[in-house]
Amino acid sequence: MTVHTMLALEPFLNNQAATTPDNLADGRLNVWRNSIPAQPGPLERVVDGVPLRTARLDGNGPDNVLCAGQRIEVPERRWDWLYVIGCGERRVKDVITWHFSDGSVDRDQLALSDLWEGRSDRGEELALRTDVIHYPYHVQERIGITLWCQRVPITSRQPLSAMSLPENPAVHLFAMTLVGQSASAGSEELRPTEGEPQ
Numbered sequence: 001m002t003v004h005t006m007l008a009l010e011p012f013l014n015n016q017a018a019t020t021p022d023n024l025a026d027g028r029l030n031v032w033r034n035s036i037p038a039q040p041g042p043l044e045r046v047v048d049g050v051p052l053r054t055a056r057l058d059g060n061g062p063d064n065v066l067c068a069g070q071r072i073e074v075p076e077r078r079w080d081w082l083y084v085i086g087c088g089e090r091r092v093k094d095v096i097t098w099h100f101s102d103g104s105v106d107r108d109q110l111a112l113s114d115l116w117e118g119r120s121d122r123g124e125e126l127a128l129r130t131d132v133i134h135y136p137y138h139v140q141e142r143i144g145i146t147l148w149c150q151r152v153p154i155t156s157r158q159p160l161s162a163m164s165l166p167e168n169p170a171v172h173l174f175a176m177t178l179v180g181q182s183a184s185a186g187s188e189e190l191r192p193t194e195g196e197p198q
Contacts, residue, residue, distance in 0.1 A: 004050055005075055007176040012070050013055060013062035015172060020059040025136040028066075029115065029145065029172065030089045035134040036145045043085065043174065045127050047149045050083045052127075054174040067094075067171040069164055076101050076161045078180055082152045085127045085175040087145070088112035094166035100158035110152050112171065115145050124148035127174075147174060 019027045019035040027035025038059030045052045055063045064086075082096065091114050095107040113124055130144040154160060165173070 002049070002179065002181060004177050004179045006051065006053060007072060007074065007178065009065055009072075009173070009176060010055060012065045012072065014068070015064050015066035016059075016062050017064045017172065017174070018057040018059045019134050021139060023059060024134050024138070026059075027134055027136065029064075029087075033136045034145065036128070036130050036147075037132060037134060037139075039128075043128055043147070045085065045149055047083060047125055047151075050081075050177050050179050052083055052085050052149065052175040052177050054085055057174075063174065065165065065173045067165040067168050067173065069167040071099070071162055071164045072176075073162045074160055074178060076159050078157060079154050079160050079178045080181065081154060081179040082163070083177045083179060084110070084150050084152070084173050085147055086110075086112050086150060086171065086173040087115035087147050088172070089170035090114050090116075092168065092170050094168045094171060096152055096166065097164040098154055098156060098160055099162040099164065100156060101161045102158055104156070104158060106154075106156040108153050108155055110150070110166065110171070112150055113146070113148055115147070115172075124150045 017029045018038045039057040043054040093111045098106045127147040133143045
């Protein structure tokens with residue numbers, strides 16, 4: 001049976017991607033302080049039957065993780081994939097470091113396409129494409145920002161206990177969901193993937 005758990009990123013949110021016309025200068029999605037128009041709530045997507053949900057994108061504070069090597073503890077078990085919603089400032093390729101319960105460490109590549117171009121160069125699926133882009137002092141029509149759904153393999157078969165994000169300020173992550181097989185008995189944090197039998 002396929003199982004998943006959506007990781008709670010709220011303790012790690014350190015960057016604001018969404019703004020309203022009243023707080024354009026608060027955006028920090030790239031070095032030019034661009035941002036996306038505020039959305040009515042979280043962005044929710046299902047990719048390959050895997051649910052992803054961001055924090056609220058209402059323009060009222062931090063809503064994404066600017067990667068700075070944060071270590072995130074995860075439910076300890078064997079996992080196969082990490083699905084993310086994210087974007088890169090230009091095309092980016094970096095590594096996520098996996099920390100396993102036996103003390104071993106491994107790394108796999110995270111690749112994300114440019115938030116500007118609206119074209120997937122890394123095999124992602126579209127998560128969000130806006131019709132306008134926010135600058136610190138004005139709203140620019142006919143130019144948008146793109147967020148992507150991507151996945152990262154977890155190639156080691158050891159039980160995973162934590163991950164470390166890249167130290168790369170060009171990588172922004174909005175949502176993360178771990179996916180694996182054969183749920184451990186009694187784990188309340190694991191939920192069957194949508195559409196699978198209970």
